Amino acid sequence: MAVNNEIGIGLLGLGGIGNQVAEHLLQHLDAVSSHLDRPLSLRRVLVRDTALPRAVTLADGVLTDDFNDILNDPDIQFVVEVMGGEDPAADYLKRLLDKGKSVITANKEVMAKHGPSLMEAADRSGAQLRFEASVGGGIPIIGPLQNDLLANDITSIRAIINGTTNYILTKMAQEGLDFGVALAQAQALGYAEPDPTNDIEGIDAAYKIAILGSLAFHTAVAPEQVYTEGITGMAAEDFEFAHELGYEIKLLAIAERTDAGVQARVHPVLLHQESMLAKVEGAFNAIEVCGDLVGPVVFHGQGAGAAPTTSAIIGDLVAAARRDGKSTTSRPWSKLPMKPMADLETQYYLRVSIADQSGVLSKIASVFGENNISIASLTQKDGDNQLGTAQLVITTHPAKEAAMQTALQGIKNLSVLHKVHNLLRVEPI
Numbered sequence: 001m002a003v004n005n006e007i008g009i010g011l012l013g014l015g016g017i018g019n020q021v022a023e024h025l026l027q028h029l030d031a032v033s034s035h036l037d038r039p040l041s042l043r044r045v046l047v048r049d050t051a052l053p054r055a056v057t058l059a060d061g062v063l064t065d066d067f068n069d070i071l072n073d074p075d076i077q078f079v080v081e082v083m084g085g086e087d088p089a090a091d092y093l094k095r096l097l098d099k100g101k102s103v104i105t106a107n108k109e110v111m112a113k114h115g116p117s118l119m120e121a122a123d124r125s126g127a128q129l130r131f132e133a134s135v136g137g138g139i140p141i142i143g144p145l146q147n148d149l150l151a152n153d154i155t156s157i158r159a160i161i162n163g164t165t166n167y168i169l170t171k172m173a174q175e176g177l178d179f180g181v182a183l184a185q186a187q188a189l190g191y192a193e194p195d196p197t198n199d200i201e202g203i204d205a206a207y208k209i210a211i212l213g214s215l216a217f218h219t220a221v222a223p224e225q226v227y228t229e230g231i232t233g234m235a236a237e238d239f240e241f242a243h244e245l246g247y248e249i250k251l252l253a254i255a256e257r258t259d260a261g262v263q264a265r266v267h268p269v270l271l272h273q274e275s276m277l278a279k280v281e282g283a284f285n286a287i288e289v290c291g292d293l294v295g296p297v298v299f300h301g302q303g304a305g306a307a308p309t310t311s312a313i314i315g316d317l318v319a320a321a322r323r324d325g326k327s328t329t330s331r332p333w334s335k336l337p338m339k340p341m342a343d344l345e346t347q348y349y350l351r352v353s354i355a356d357q358s359g360v361l362s363k364i365a366s367v368f369g370e371n372n373i374s375i376a377s378l379t380q381k382d383g384d385n386q387l388g389t390a391q392l393v394i395t396t397h398p399a400k401e402a403a404m405q406t407a408l409q410g411i412k413n414l415s416v417l418h419k420v421h422n423l424l425r426v427e428p429i
């Protein structure tokens with residue numbers, strides 16, 4: 001039986017994050033309780049396999065492999081979800097919220113795909129749903145969007161929100177490594193998973209920008225509405241040439257609100273070396289939010305790891321128990337149109353190999369001209385003597401994405417083209 005007035009906690013998952021959350025709750029129980037003037041108790045912990053050895057020592061009977069032990073325990077009012085994955089986590093969270101139990105989750109996939117419906121479920125039952133740890137690990141960003149910045153009309157979010165890819169890109173930039181070598185190093189050091197697909201293909205960042213865009217613009221941005229390009233096409237030469245032009249290369253997640261609607265995208269960009277985001281190195285994350293009142297604000301810190309993520313989870317848990325600030329939303333969701341990628345207007349960087357012969361430059365220039373794209377700079381670089389090719393690095397003035405894609409196709413059709421190495425967007429400072 002629960003002690004009178006006790007706050008009962010259930011934990012779903014006891015892996016990398018769950019272990020640290022459980023350990024923190026057990027070792028710092030008095031300190032956490034002191035924020036609440038009420039005792040806390042970790043009552044049940046759900047895992048797949050109760051027979052596995054665990055890094056944290058739990059009292060007898062706390063570990064279970066039956067979700068109903070948590071769902072149906074009347075003395076558990078708060079549930080921390082750190083299982084990961086969509087299924088069965090999304091269903092579990094819905095059932096907990098429907099039952100009036102408040103939920104704290106670190107699950108970006110569930111929040112990106114089911115966030116709006118889970119928020120509605122929480123609003124209906126009066127339970128709280130908090131998900132600070134789902135984006136940016138230990139960096140406070142969900143709370144600021146829901147509370148501190150709520151007076152603002154947010155116009156844009158630009159973020160480095162995947163530490164694995166930022167680590168790889170930093171290594172490529174600083175050590176001239178090729179993508180495969182930098183990825184292997186990141187895997188050896190534990191920065192990248194054995195299957196790195198979600199990180200290097202931009203999927204993880206797309207989940208996170210879907211969550212941030214939905215909150216910032218108060219409209220449901222689904223992960224499949226986020227244009228997503230990863231970093232697997234990056235080569236050492238792109239960093240060398242970008243540096244010569246005064247840029248760094250970063251995987252940015254961007255959500256913008258314009259008169260034409262909301263646009264959300266994840267792709268590598270050239271960022272001016274003077275920009276704050278360009279200076280974010282290694283596995284660190286940074287999120288820049290632009291509001292009409294506050295202007296640009298940047299949140300920077302450790303975007304993953306058990307300790308930073310536990311920091312966000314315990315903060316959410318205490319805030320939920322205090323009912324501090326906004327946990328979900330009482331404002332109705334709008335349905336803003338999504339602006340198609342074809343309507344993006346930006347500058348571009350293009351690196352191609354062409355036949356090293358006279359008249360080639362004018363052929364390339366006329367393809368740009370036919371598509372009303374103005375070339376900002378064109379530099380010829382060494383190519384392959386044996387193949388008789390040269391490399392061209394071209395930057396453009398702002399142009400429509402649709403026009404740039406048509407021009408790219410036109411360039412691919414030229415008989416003098418040897419290879420298109422990379423087309424990157426250039427992000428304004």
Ligand SMILES: NC(=O)c1ccc[n+]([C@@H]2O[C@H](COP(=O)([O-])OP(=O)(O)OC[C@H]3O[C@@H](n4cnc5c(N)ncnc54)[C@H](OP(=O)(O)O)[C@@H]3O)[C@@H](O)[C@H]2O)c1
Nearest residue numbers: 013014015016017018047048049082083084106107304305
């Ligand atoms: N790692 C980070 O730095 C980080 C940062 C921010 C957010 N997150 C998020 O935090 C969450 C947890 O990540 P993690 O790295 O701790 O994961 P993890 O190490 O894979 O641990 C998952 C835990 O959940 C349990 N579990 C999984 N499926 C289950 C099921 N169907 N029924 C019962 N238990 C189940 C597992 O049980 P067993 O132990 O029995 O297998 C395990 O204890 C994910 O959503 C992740 O995206 C992670």
